[in-house]
Amino acid sequence: MSVEFLSTEPCDWQLATHAQLPPLTREWLLDEGSLTAKLRALPGDFAVHLIGQAVATPFANERSEFPQQTHFVIREVLLTLDEQPFIFARSVFPISAAEHKNLNLAELGTQSLGQSLFNQPDLTRSTFEVTQLPLTHGISQLNRLFHDCDELIWGRRSLFETRGQSVLVSEFFLTPVPIY
Numbered sequence: 001m002s003v004e005f006l007s008t009e010p011c012d013w014q015l016a017t018h019a020q021l022p023p024l025t026r027e028w029l030l031d032e033g034s035l036t037a038k039l040r041a042l043p044g045d046f047a048v049h050l051i052g053q054a055v056a057t058p059f060a061n062e063r064s065e066f067p068q069q070t071h072f073v074i075r076e077v078l079l080t081l082d083e084q085p086f087i088f089a090r091s092v093f094p095i096s097a098a099e100h101k102n103l104n105l106a107e108l109g110t111q112s113l114g115q116s117l118f119n120q121p122d123l124t125r126s127t128f129e130v131t132q133l134p135l136t137h138g139i140s141q142l143n144r145l146f147h148d149c150d151e152l153i154w155g156r157r158s159l160f161e162t163r164g165q166s167v168l169v170s171e172f173f174l175t176p177v178p179i180y
Ligand SMILES: C=C(O[C@@H]1C=C(C(=O)O)C=C[C@H]1O)C(=O)O
Pocket: 033, 034, 035, 036, 037, 048, 075, 076, 077, 079, 087, 089, 090, 091, 111, 112, 113, 114, 115, 117, 169, 171
């Protein structure tokens, strides 16, 4: 069964240290803790809505994070509070990570990827890269569809490493996140 992912175009990323981030934006984008935990601390019922998870071809600037790998799984989700989408997240990981018995990535379903990653004792995370999307980007259009709101959507990405495996996680902060 082929999956229709929502991400249809890559983003331009830059190291967070080079970006001029307003203070509240910085507080959200550069928080190194679990975004799932951060959302769960807000009012409302938290849920992960799975858009899709399948073997697929990442964008070139995602593949370049895994120079030795050739086959990948892509996972896209919406993190919601009371059914309102707060975060659109896209994760890319090699098949080897999907098959790793301790990571349980292949069976995640609507469980949060973060709950699996942040339970790993040897977890490390790279420096954040950030992006601010143009209104024409597909993810900005997604936000308009959900929230009838035009904003330059902020995103961040980082590379998690655990058990010799790597997971590239990109998270896009939709307009209910209090940074707009
Ligand atoms: C990495 C985390 O996991 C979150 C959940 C995701 C998922 O279930 O696919 C993807 C990205 C994150 O927003 C986290 O909670 O920090």
